[in-house]
Amino acid sequence: MEMPSHADEERRLLVAEIRRFVERAVLPAAQQLEHEDRYPSELVEELRRLGLFAATIPESYGGLGLDLLTYVQLIEELARGWMSLAGIVNTHILVAALITQYGTEEQRQRFLPVMAEGRRRGALCLSEAEAGSDVQAIRMTAMRDGESYLLNGAKLWVTNGVHARILAVLARTDPQAQPSYRGMSLFLVEKETPGLHVGRTFAKLGYKGVDTAELVFEEVRVPAANLLGGVEGQGFKQAMSGLEIGRLNVAARAVGLARAAFEDAIRYAQQRRTFGQPIAEHQAIQLKLADMYTEIEAARLLLHEAARKKDAGGRCDLETGMAKLFATEMCQRVTLEALRIHGGFGYVKEFNVERYYRDAPFMLIGEGTSEIQRLIIARQLLQRYALDEQPS
Amino acid sequence: MKIFVCVKQIPDPNTVESKLDPATKRLVRTGVSLVLDPGDETTIAAAIKLRDSLGNSELTAISMGPASAQEALRRALAMGVDRAILISDSALAGSDVLGTARTLAAALKRENPDLIFCSTESTDGYTGMVPGAIAEFLGLPQLTFAREINVEGTKAVIKRVTQTGYEVVESPLPAVVTIASGSFEAIYPTMKGIMSARKKPFSQLSLSDLGLDPSQVGEAGAREQVLSIGKAEARAAGQIIKDEGNAAEIIADFLQRHQLL
Numbered sequence: 001m002e003m004p005s006h007a008d009e010e011r012r013l014l015v016a017e018i019r020r021f022v023e024r025a026v027l028p029a030a031q032q033l034e035h036e037d038r039y040p041s042e043l044v045e046e047l048r049r050l051g052l053f054a055a056t057i058p059e060s061y062g063g064l065g066l067d068l069l070t071y072v073q074l075i076e077e078l079a080r081g082w083m084s085l086a087g088i089v090n091t092h093i094l095v096a097a098l099i100t101q102y103g104t105e106e107q108r109q110r111f112l113p114v115m116a117e118g119r120r121r122g123a124l125c126l127s128e129a130e131a132g133s134d135v136q137a138i139r140m141t142a143m144r145d146g147e148s149y150l151l152n153g154a155k156l157w158v159t160n161g162v163h164a165r166i167l168a169v170l171a172r173t174d175p176q177a178q179p180s181y182r183g184m185s186l187f188l189v190e191k192e193t194p195g196l197h198v199g200r201t202f203a204k205l206g207y208k209g210v211d212t213a214e215l216v217f218e219e220v221r222v223p224a225a226n227l228l229g230g231v232e233g234q235g236f237k238q239a240m241s242g243l244e245i246g247r248l249n250v251a252a253r254a255v256g257l258a259r260a261a262f263e264d265a266i267r268y269a270q271q272r273r274t275f276g277q278p279i280a281e282h283q284a285i286q287l288k289l290a291d292m293y294t295e296i297e298a299a300r301l302l303l304h305e306a307a308r309k310k311d312a313g314g315r316c317d318l319e320t321g322m323a324k325l326f327a328t329e330m331c332q333r334v335t336l337e338a339l340r341i342h343g344g345f346g347y348v349k350e351f352n353v354e355r356y357y358r359d360a361p362f363m364l365i366g367e368g369t370s371e372i373q374r375l376i377i378a379r380q381l382l383q384r385y386a387l388d389e390q391p392s
Numbered sequence: 393m394k395i396f397v398c399v400k401q402i403p404d405p406n407t408v409e410s411k412l413d414p415a416t417k418r419l420v421r422t423g424v425s426l427v428l429d430p431g432d433e434t435t436i437a438a439a440i441k442l443r444d445s446l447g448n449s450e451l452t453a454i455s456m457g458p459a460s461a462q463e464a465l466r467r468a469l470a471m472g473v474d475r476a477i478l479i480s481d482s483a484l485a486g487s488d489v490l491g492t493a494r495t496l497a498a499a500l501k502r503e504n505p506d507l508i509f510c511s512t513e514s515t516d517g518y519t520g521m522v523p524g525a526i527a528e529f530l531g532l533p534q535l536t537f538a539r540e541i542n543v544e545g546t547k548a549v550i551k552r553v554t555q556t557g558y559e560v561v562e563s564p565l566p567a568v569v570t571i572a573s574g575s576f577e578a579i580y581p582t583m584k585g586i587m588s589a590r591k592k593p594f595s596q597l598s599l600s601d602l603g604l605d606p607s608q609v610g611e612a613g614a615r616e617q618v619l620s621i622g623k624a625e626a627r628a629a630g631q632i633i634k635d636e637g638n639a640a641e642i643i644a645d646f647l648q649r650h651q652l653l
Binding site for chain 2: 006010013014017018020021024049050051052054064067338
């Protein structure tokens with residue numbers, strides 16, 4: 001068959017182009033933008049021009065129609081340059097995927113071509129001050145009022161909360177529903193809607209340059225036509241399915257960031273000399289390098305396998321959960337090892353390793369903590385390996 | 393108008409340290425990462441700009457090289473070139489300036505071009521002689537070192553870079569034009585451009601398609617002989633000027649002495 005080789009070839013060219021972009025435009029700028037915690041408007045414009053915001057949107061809606069296996073490799077390249085950039089792409093692609101998969105035809109026509117163009121980008125609003133891992137505890141309400149809904153509440157940790165223009169917001173349409181997730185719905189809310197404003201933004205340990213915001217909704221009137229899929233009560237399931245793509249993205253970021261740390265470390269290890277030879281000659285350093293690279297490769301394989309599974313259709317909590325868990329925990333270890341290899345230089349801001357080390361922990365938390373991933377994985381396993389009959 | 397741009401695939405100057413094979417005295421081109429010559433990217437950008445300003449024109453990239461050179465042409469297509477021609481034949485291996493120009497000229501002749509763009513020189517061999525030889529084979533005028541190019545009626549008009557500025561030079565069409573490196577802003581392909589490149593016309597020609605005899609090209613037809621190769625002298629250390637109030641003056645004098653001001 002000719003198709004797979006064509007797809008592989010195209011994927012390789014696309015990934016190579018993003019790598020070139022990272023080397024030309026991201027690597028020279030990342031360190032300074034990061035230290036200044038500045039939104040990278042110019043780089044975002046370049047991402048837009050390159051087509052990153054159109055990546056997985058179907059061609060029939062103005063996108064590039066790329067599969068997730070390609071997408072995660074593009075994200076790895078971006079994150080190798082600067083992890084934050086991949087975060088700017090993530091919620092946009094995630095919201096576009098929700099609309100593609102669950103939106104009505106009218107919603108797809110209305111939102112996707114605009115999103116593919118990349119000027120109006122997406123953000124996902126799930127967490128609240130008292131609902132993070134426990135999404136079912138959200139308090140935001142959406143009450144039907146004629147041909148619209150009135151949204152009230154506040155969302156926390158909204159990545160791209162300041163710059164995004166199309167928000168997917170999880171709210172309770174039926175506060176009495178039992179279990180509560182059955183009473184939740186997702187709404188597509190345009191940022192300019194009256195009553196919606198940015199409450200505050202957060203200064204963070206890492207993941208800088210990207211806006212992480214609190215969004216406050218006060219009597220925000222949203223047309224009923226913006227209820228994702230047009231049917232109430234589907235929001236929780238829709239959001240959880242969207243998070244699978246978010247988890248692929250975060251796992252890809254972890255692989256990219258870890259690769260950056262490894263590449264810096266192995267270069268430095270051959271330059272830095274102690275006891276009369278490059279430290280790369282010392283077994284203590286070699287053992288680290290070997291483990292780092294092996295773990296990165298393993299994470300990448302898990303990631304690609306999960307992306308393939310998701311491309312093939314259907315839910316894949318188990319695979320995306322394992323990829324996200326392993327890749328992000330691996331990234332935490334690898335960035336720390338890279339820092340150790342750099343010694344004192346790894347701890348100062350002149351070196352990128354210091355940034356990598358601060359960026360890594362974000363991924364242990366974003367799109368579901370490692371603990372939540374383990375629970376997801378375990379639940380899937382217990383279903384898969386369920387005994388035919390309960391032991392007495 | 394039918395516009396052509398001659399391009400070349402070379403060892404990536406950003407990642408590959410150029411090596412000469414002591415036996416063949418040629419640049420090592422196997423086992424290294426190959427890319428579209430970055431100089432050609434500027435030339436392609438110039439050609440695209442002209443095509444777009446003229447309207448109703450077609451831009452074709454043409455290259456002589458092994459099968460792998462397809463990739464360089466695909467990149468040209470991704471940048472916005474309309475179609476591509478690769479001339480590939482095992483008998484072309486070892487071609488010198490003469491053989492390369494003869495082959496490219498033979499392919500170009502079939503197409504009746506109005507304008508042929510070339511880079512001033514390639515970023516690997518640096519002979520800078522192929523464009524002139526193509527013009528000679530085709531019996532066309534050649535305009536060199538262009539930093540700007542326009543078509544006015546049946547003439548090509550360029551701004552030709554000189555040591556002190558530029559001169560305006562014109563010639564009747566068809567003509568060969570070489571572009572001064574770095575004169576045009578680079579065009580970076582978009583992902584959409586890369587994906588649509590595959591759908592653009594791509595033809596591959598062999599020597600027999602061009603009616604060329606293998607004895608005229610490649611190793612067999614080479615008239616150029618590399619007698620010896622040697623290491624370039626290491627660059628001398630620069631001069632450090634300490635500013636004691638007159639540094640600007642010293643620098644200005646230095647630049648003037650080298651006719652850079």
